[in-house]
Amino acid sequence: AQSVAQPEDQVNVAEGNPLTVKCTYSVSGNPYLFWYVQYPNRGLQFLLKYITGDNLVKGSYGFEAEFNKSQTSFHLKKPSALVSDSALYFCAVRDGGGSTLGRLYFGRGTQLTVWP
């Protein structure tokens, strides 16, 4: 069965410091991995995805994520956090080899707070 775990409900970081939001996954086939961000009372905004190729993926707003197959992880990172990065972040996975071609499986989300 496919699943995503985001082990931290909250991450707090000072502005200008690097940030990491953790994600681990479980799929039976090849993983397609996604990060989304959600601001209050808004839908999800796409940040980046890993399908194949280079393990380091760069996305919107200076975010990047590293795919690690041996650790089944896809952690989101940013070298220098901004107060405006404060939001709810979701990791999601789709099984590239499965029959459930449509659905994404989401983690519970990690609330990122960046203080000035």
Add this chain to the structure above:
Amino acid sequence: DTGVSQNPRHKITKRGQNVTFRCDPISEHNRLYWYRQTLGQGPEFLTYFQNEAQLEKSRLLSDRFSAERPKGSFSTLEIQRTEQGDSAMYLCASSPGHGITGGTDTQYFGPGTRLTVL
């Protein structure tokens, strides 16, 4: 704005009433998805369409729920005989869904419809 749109944005209803939500996907996107998000949880998949065909349904989609995409463009999600447990944010997403690479598509989400059942 050419993103995914959803209407209404908020809906308050009494238990037992029927409600219907509408989703307009990004133009020329073949795939359309419905998810439900409750407080403190990530979105949970409900159903998905490839053009007008409903190809996958979650077990979460009880017989009180029905979704349609009659002309392969907009979609509606209807909940009959609403229950308090149906209170949630209902999210719609679309993706291009062309050819064999459709499985790698990014899903683009609308702003959601927040349902409150009293």
